[in-house]
Amino acid sequence: xxxxxxxxxxxxxxxxxxxxxxxxxxxxxxxxxxxxxxxxxxxxxxxxxxxxxxxxxxxxxxxxxxxxxxxxxxxxxxxxxxxxxxxxxxxxxxxxxxxxxxxxxxxxxxxxxxxxxxxxxxxxxxxxxxxxxxxxxxxxxxxxxxxxxxxxxxxxxxxxxxxxxxxxxxxxxxxxxxxxxxxxxxxxxxxxxxxxxxxxxxxxxxxxxxxxxxxxxxxxxxxxxxxxxxxxxxxxxxxxxxxxxxxxxxxxxxxxxxxxxxxxxxxxxxxxxxxxxxxxxxxxxxxxxxxxxxxxxxxxxxxxxxxxxxxxxxxxxxxxxxxxxxxxxxxxxxxxxxxxxxxxxxxxxxxxxxxxxxxxxxxxxxxxxxxxxxxxxxxxxxxxxxxxxxxxxxxxxxxxxxxxxxxxxxxxxxxxxxxxxxxxxxxxxxxxxxxxxxxxxxxxxxxxxxxxxxxxxxxxxxxxxxxxxxxxxxxxxxxxxxxxxxxxxxxxxxxxxxxxxxxxxxxxxxxxxxxxxxxxxxxxxxxxxxxxxxxxxxxxxxxxxxxxxxxxxxxxxxxxxxxxxxxxxxxxxxxxxxxxxxxxxxxxxxxxxxxxxxxxxxxxxxxxxxxxxxxxxxxxxxxxxxxxxxxxxxxxxxxxxxxxxxxxxxxxxxxxxxxxxxxxxxxxxxxxxxx
Amino acid sequence: xxxxxxxxxxxxxxxxxxxxxxxxxxxxxxxxxxxxxxxxxxxxxxxxxxxxxxxxxxxxxxxxxxxxxxxxxxxxxxxxxxxxxxxxxxxxxxxxxxxxxxxxxx
Numbered sequence: 001x002x003x004x005x006x007x008x009x010x011x012x013x014x015x016x017x018x019x020x021x022x023x024x025x026x027x028x029x030x031x032x033x034x035x036x037x038x039x040x041x042x043x044x045x046x047x048x049x050x051x052x053x054x055x056x057x058x059x060x061x062x063x064x065x066x067x068x069x070x071x072x073x074x075x076x077x078x079x080x081x082x083x084x085x086x087x088x089x090x091x092x093x094x095x096x097x098x099x100x101x102x103x104x105x106x107x108x109x110x111x112x113x114x115x116x117x118x119x120x121x122x123x124x125x126x127x128x129x130x131x132x133x134x135x136x137x138x139x140x141x142x143x144x145x146x147x148x149x150x151x152x153x154x155x156x157x158x159x160x161x162x163x164x165x166x167x168x169x170x171x172x173x174x175x176x177x178x179x180x181x182x183x184x185x186x187x188x189x190x191x192x193x194x195x196x197x198x199x200x201x202x203x204x205x206x207x208x209x210x211x212x213x214x215x216x217x218x219x220x221x222x223x224x225x226x227x228x229x230x231x232x233x234x235x236x237x238x239x240x241x242x243x244x245x246x247x248x249x250x251x252x253x254x255x256x257x258x259x260x261x262x263x264x265x266x267x268x269x270x271x272x273x274x275x276x277x278x279x280x281x282x283x284x285x286x287x288x289x290x291x292x293x294x295x296x297x298x299x300x301x302x303x304x305x306x307x308x309x310x311x312x313x314x315x316x317x318x319x320x321x322x323x324x325x326x327x328x329x330x331x332x333x334x335x336x337x338x339x340x341x342x343x344x345x346x347x348x349x350x351x352x353x354x355x356x357x358x359x360x361x362x363x364x365x366x367x368x369x370x371x372x373x374x375x376x377x378x379x380x381x382x383x384x385x386x387x388x389x390x391x392x393x394x395x396x397x398x399x400x401x402x403x404x405x406x407x408x409x410x411x412x413x414x415x416x417x418x419x420x421x422x423x424x425x426x427x428x429x430x431x432x433x434x435x436x437x438x439x440x441x442x443x444x445x446x447x448x449x450x451x452x453x454x455x456x457x458x459x460x461x462x463x464x465x466x467x468x469x470x471x472x473x474x475x476x477x478x479x480x481x482x483x484x485x486x487x488x489x490x491x492x493x494x495x496x497x498x499x500x501x502x503x504x505x506x507x508x509x510x511x512x513x514x515x516x517x518x519x520x521x522x523x524x525x526x527x528x529x530x531x532x533x534x535x536x537x538x539x540x541x542x543x544x545x546x547x548x549x550x551x552x553x554x555x556x557x558x559x560x561x562x563x564x565x566x567x568x569x570x571x572x573x574x575x576x577x578x579x580x581x582x583x584x585x586x587x588x589x590x591x592x593x594x595x596x597x598x599x600x601x602x603x604x605x606x607x608x609x610x611x612x613x614x615x616x617x618x619x620x621x622x623x624x625x626x627x628x629x630x631x632x633x634x635x636x637x638x639x640x641x642x643x644x645x646x647x648x649x650x651x652x653x654x655x656x657x658x659x660x661x662x663x664x665x666x667x668x669x670x671x672x673x674x675x
Numbered sequence: 676x677x678x679x680x681x682x683x684x685x686x687x688x689x690x691x692x693x694x695x696x697x698x699x700x701x702x703x704x705x706x707x708x709x710x711x712x713x714x715x716x717x718x719x720x721x722x723x724x725x726x727x728x729x730x731x732x733x734x735x736x737x738x739x740x741x742x743x744x745x746x747x748x749x750x751x752x753x754x755x756x757x758x759x760x761x762x763x764x765x766x767x768x769x770x771x772x773x774x775x776x777x778x779x780x781x
Contacts, residue, residue: 621709625699 001042002057002078006125008039013118020111028111029101032118036097040090047087051080069190075131081497085128088343092260093121095467099351100252102463113153120146124261128268132193133182143262144171151249163248170242174232181225188218198275205279219276223283226273234266234320237294241565243317247309251354254309258316259347264339267323271332271498278501285416288328292420295321299430304559308366311438312349318427325420326405329412330504333494337486338401341479345389345397348471352383355464356442359457360449371447375457380443382468387439389475391432391525400479406521411510428521432528440536596662605665684726691719706768710754717747
């Protein structure tokens with residue numbers, strides 16, 4: 001049954017993908033959706049048995065690799081961390097499947113789409129249920145691959161192709177460093193399963209390894225490399241540029257990638273590797289900084305985006321920043337708690353956005369919507385619930401996790417704690433601002449869309465409404481019901497799944513920070529909501545004046561161009577690698593060195609030597625006699641020369657001379673051609 | 676008895692030999708001069724044989740001289756005969772016309 005949870009999705013995927021032609025759109029949709037529904041029910045059971053009752057389940061399926069000390073099993077481990085992730089993933093994925101059956105119903109490739117979605121879910125389940133790093137890497141790569149396939153689903157659009165390639169490549173950068181991390185673990189621990197690594201880690205505290213000729217602490221190195229992997233997958237600052245571009249795929253895909261599955265993998269990895277990170281506090285500090293910066297960066301960028309989905313994408317990026325810095329401050333359970341809550345309301349937001357986009361004839365620009373409040377009331381209410389949960393409106397889901405993150409950040413009483421607290425609080429203000437802006441521009445302002453579009457806007461059909469409704473309930477209630485269970489003081493929920501060094505625990509300190517700082521995030525969020533509403537409703541002229549003023553224009557451009565990250569990457573990295581690829585690796589090495597030393601060069605030089613030797617036969621007798629004379633002299637003299645200089649000549653020099661001869665003859669030839 | 680060190684004789688023969696060689700190499704026109712140079716080479720060798728025959732007090736050297744003289748005479752006779760036939764064909768005994776045209780193609 002535990003295995004069924006994982007493998008139902010691949011069964012559905014194979015059926016829909018391989019036999020989609022015979023099953024038809026509806027057949028494959030029903031099969032995949034029902035598979036996911038069953039696996040959601042099973043995951044509920046798993047959650048009950050593993051997380052609530054407390055029976056950790058470990059299933060060793062088969063041996064995968066066994067060679068010398070390398071021993072890797074197909075093992076599935078269900079502890080409370082995995083179980084809670086399983087519930088989230090299968091729930092969101094099931095609803096996304098259900099939603100897609102209507103959202104994509106007019107697409108001729110619905111079976112393929114459903115197959116990809118199910119495959120994605122399967123790989124995500126493999127990722128979270130793995131009991132070793134290598135199996136986790138299978139899932140890690142699998143979700144990367146599936147994100148490529150799904151972003152590129154409408155493969156006839158060049159933007160989708162570019163976005164998919166970008167997502168794949170930026171993820172590969174992270175995957176590469178994750179691989180290095182796994183290699184380092186294997187080389188030093190001689191094992192890759194979590195249990196062994198966790199047990200052995202304290203013994204490696206002082207061990208340093210030689211990496212690129214520098215002696216570094218082993219755990220530091222592993223921690224950094226694993227974290228760079230997480231940076232790529234979770235779109236943290238540095239490797240975040242793929243995430244907003246991934247909006248090119250269909251909306252359910254965005255919901256799946258950005259809410260429940262792919263981007264959460266990075267946070268999951270950090271939480272799963274807590275037994276390593278807890279021994280290297282300085283790496284945790286870097287994680288905190290990166291997370292806090294991401295939270296701030298993405299929320300400021302979200303302020304001025306005009307694409308409905310892009311705003312939500314930046315919001316995802318920002319919320320992931322919160323999770324990561326929560327993990328960086330050793331509050332992994334809080335990070336995971338925010339992850340689960342975020343999954344619900346972000347999926348709600350994305351699916352609601354999809355419903356809006358559906359209603360206004362696939363228009364994504366918020367400036368061309370407006371006034372949809374009365375036209376799509378159900379979607380409107382769902383989006384408002386999602387937005388309020390996102391901005392941490394009191395007693396909705398987001399409030400419980402986000403405020404807790406900020407509280408524990410302040411309760412750390414370190415410089416980094418304050419740093420991340422203030423960036424996070426400012427980010428919360430901006431989050432509230434852009435969420436309100438989104439809601440206002442889309443629903444409340446005067447209609448600004450085309451008359452033909454607005455007139456035919458209507459609420460979506462049953463499947464979309466059911467999916468939205470099912471997500472709205474946990475978006476409101478999950479935080480309230482599970483807070484004490486997951487992150488309550490003294491809660492035993494995660495048990496051994498997450499290890500926190502007793503020196504790093506500060507959940508008690510967070511209880512005693514002053515009320516002002518405790519309530520500051522909520523106050524700022526509410527201020528953000530109110531100010532955004534007032535500014536957009538009554539003072540839009542003032543906003544316009546700010547936008548066209550000299551300083552305002554600069555700030556607007558800076559934020560609207562996403563802090564120029566893309567520009568810098570394209571101009572400095574992209575251009576550099578293109579140039580390198582053409583002029584160095586292609587023109588210099590492939591067409592240069594390999595051409596001269598390779599078969600082409602050899603045959604060309606043999607020909608050239610032959611022709612020049614042939615030229616020595618001039619046909620003049622006196623030339624022949626001269627050659628004979630020289631030859632005879634040489635033959636007589638060579639022995640004497642050898643006796644004198646033989647001692648100094650190294651045979652290996654001949655190889656050098658041989659290679660040099662290639663270049664000399666080649667350059668002579670070039671000179672002749674140019675002349 | 677007037678005795679001359681063998682070294683002088685050997686140097687003399689060497690010089691004559693090299694004059695012959697240079698005659699062959701530097702001569703660009705006339706075939707007759709080549710035959711004369713070859714005679715010079717053979718004479719130098721003969722002188723060398725003679726010198727060593729006396730120096731080593733060995734008869735074989737002088738016998739060899741006689742053979743070489745014979746061969747040299749026949750060789751120059753045949754060579755002159757070739758030249759006369761060649762002259763009849765080409766109406767000159769210049770070396771250049773012997774040269775065939777080299778095809779430039781490789």
